[in-house]
Amino acid sequence: YRGLTEMPSTEPPEPKTFTVGMREAFKVLNTDSNTISAPNFELMYISDHAYFWFDSTPGISEPTESELAATGAAFDQIYEQDTAAFGSEDTPGIDGDPRIHIVNASPLTVCDVTESTSHLCGLGGYFGSSDILPSSVDPSSNEREMFVMNGSFFGSNTYLDILAHEFRHMIESNYDANDWDWEVEGSAMLAEDLLGFPSDPIARGNMFLANPDQQLNRWVDGNTLPYYGQGYVINRYIYNRLGPDLYRAFATNPEHGFQAIDMIAAENGLDFDGMTIFLDWLAALAIHSDENAPEIYQLRDGLDTAANTGINKFPTAVDTTVSQYAADYYRLFGDGPVTLNFTGSNHTQLIKVLPVSGEHMWLANRANYSSMRLTHEFDLSGVDSATLEYNVFHEIEQGYDFAYLTISTDGGQTWQPLVGEQMQGEGPNDDPADAALTDRFYTGRSGDWVKETVDLSAYAGQMVQIRFEYVTDPILTFGGLALDNLAIPEIGFYDDAESDTGWVAEGFVRATGYVPQRWNVMLITYENGAPVVTQLELAEDNTATAEFSLSNAGGGRPMLIIAASSPMTLEPAHYQFELTQ
Known part of the structure; x- marks a missing residue:
């Protein structure tokens, strides 16, 4: 499409020598107008791992020498911590230079704002994957590993938090550029947490937990904050479950999502697979705050438990849907024995339309x-x-x-x-x-x-x-x-x-036009004060029956978790259940 007759060279060039005081033009995206400009930037500081460039456009203050030194040292620490947890960026990379360029742009450059309204610029910063491509492939490329940052945040904790997040994205691009969104954004939120900036990941995680019927393997073009939160919470769980070394293996694995966990588990003789991790995570969302919960269901302080629907009248019949790779939670109140009869759909539409003709x-x-x-x-x-x-x-x-x-x-x-x-x-x-x-x-x-x-x-x-x-x-x-x-x-x-x-x-x-519908139905009961998670066995027609007690003798109220998990489709799954006494 670009008129190229051969693949561009991937051999990095001899690195250019940079000195403080140099000026260069960088191609920068205005995220409001989706247009690219190329203002001049001055190189004002060089740390062990980065060059710090500053926009000549009005809208940001010139940093002091002490601010430059402190922020440079802070990024060098972020570099070491992020690479230890997630692997390395492509280095020396497309420009042959092991240092990363941090391009601090004016809010007036990256947003449609004026000097008086620059505080309304919603961009914190970004890693542009196009910048690591040859310009013959993508004309907007700067042909170097770099971040564009909103320079008005320079020197703040917010600025460092954003760098921790965006550097994780840069590292990700070196291993697997087309992972699921929950891996890409969730692991970047985990980077914030691990590097000492937990408030935003926890806040977004709690947005998700307030409405957990949210498909894990999708993204949206509206309110993305709960999806960042969901990705963070599952990555935090995987990190806890695997430990730092195996999580790094997960982060650098070329397979996607739970298939990567399958591979890691097989290579290391672990007694679980990716689907086991997913189901244990769903249970953990309900009981992680219980001090008596087994260790595999622990998350971290500050996170809420998944919102649930209470049921206290019997008989009760429920007829509804749940998103794929998500769950509905029901807490059951009352006393005495109860019988559950569950029926899940056998098939779900793959996309919103069926084939025009045939199958x-x-x-x-x-x-x-x-x-x-x-x-x-x-x-x-x-x-x-x-x-x-x-x-x-x-x-x-x-x-x-x-x-x-x-x-x-x-x-x-x-x-x-x-x-x-x-x-x-x-x-x-x-x-x-x-x-x-x-x-x-x-x-x-x-x-x-x-x-x-x-x-x-x-x-x-x-x-x-x-x-x-x-x-x-x-x-x-x-x-x-x-x-x-x-x-x-x-x-x-x-x-x-x-x-x-x-x-x-x-x-x-x-x-x-349809895919087989997969279901998992879990029952949480209590024995000697501790929650016990039981997977109910489903028949071939996706039905299940269980009898259990509602009495609170064991220490807590039973909970029913209904999860759907058919790959690729974005269509919700339909189910019914009845509780009778």
Whole structure:
């Protein structure tokens, strides 16, 4: 797409020599307008691990020598602690220099504010993953490991807290740039906690615990604070459970999420796997503050327990839903024996739409910082005109993730964009940062299947390759890109995704409209004052029955935890239960 004929060199250059007083222009993102400017910055301090640059734009005060020395020493300590806990950034990195550049920008540069309203700038700082790419690949790259910081916070604890968080992101990019959002942001919140800045992680963790029916393996484009909190709480639990050394192995493992824990457990002869950790964590959310709870259910001081729904009348019937990789909590009051009858759905819709025809569709589902491709070669040499027809559904982060349709006439060496009437690219929010690789693309939510027709007549008489490609940034994915009923009638090609018709799928799968629904039902009772967690056995039809006592003789009130965990889908799971005496 960028016109490159070969891969850019990954060999770092000879590092440049920097001295205090030098000036350079840095490309900096205004997070309000999604535009990039390149103001000049002055290098004012060099510590063991960082260069400190300051914006010449009004809006920040010039730091004193003592402030520079203190902050430089504090970041060097953050560097040592973060690398000990999470691994190393790519060093010497793209610029061949082991030091990191900390670019302190004016609020007027990174936000749409004035000198009088600079305190309203909501940005604290960011690590831009584009800066570690060659500028030939991403023109916005500064080609160095760096942070952009809101310079008005310089010298404060908030400033250091943000650096601890953002440096964790830089380290993450060296190992696995497309981890789940709960790993990426949750481990960065854990970095704040471990490095002595626990107040924000705990506050956000308690936001999550106030409403724990929140899908772990998703992110949102609205209020993200509870999702940061959820990611922090599970990373804190994993850190406690594995210990520092094995948590570092988890943080540097190329596998994602619970699969990484599976690998670590197998390599170290541990008697649990990733799913065990997830279920134990769900139980810990309910009982971690109980001083008699077993050690595996401990978290940390300051965190609340998960909010629950109280039930004190019997019989009681509940008919509701729960998010995937989340749980509903019920505390049971009363006396005497009670019988639970649970029924969970057997299947859940994979995305918001079903296949247009038949049982299958092509789907590029959910993966951060990825490129998923579906490619097919077609012989148009015998026709004078041709048309590509297909149904498309897209649920894509608007303006930041994009799906493209392209064509090649040279065996895949170069690709040209194709344009459909249903594509985006003309609206102001379709590509605010000018990040898309073509002028027209799919982004945002289509809401339902839409019919697309693309004229291929300009390529008639040739052998061509046609490609759908879905490209995502480092965080936030939705349902993805789905295709069905692809056809080029002029050459007799028709694909309803029910069989293999010659597509080369890289990240796309032929998917059905539903996925099997997985359930876990846990019962917490008390014996000799201590909580006991019991996994109920479910039949093949996702039903379970249990009898237990509500009496408080053991020291606490029973609790029922109902958890759903079907991979990839963002659709909630339906269940029912009845409690009778």
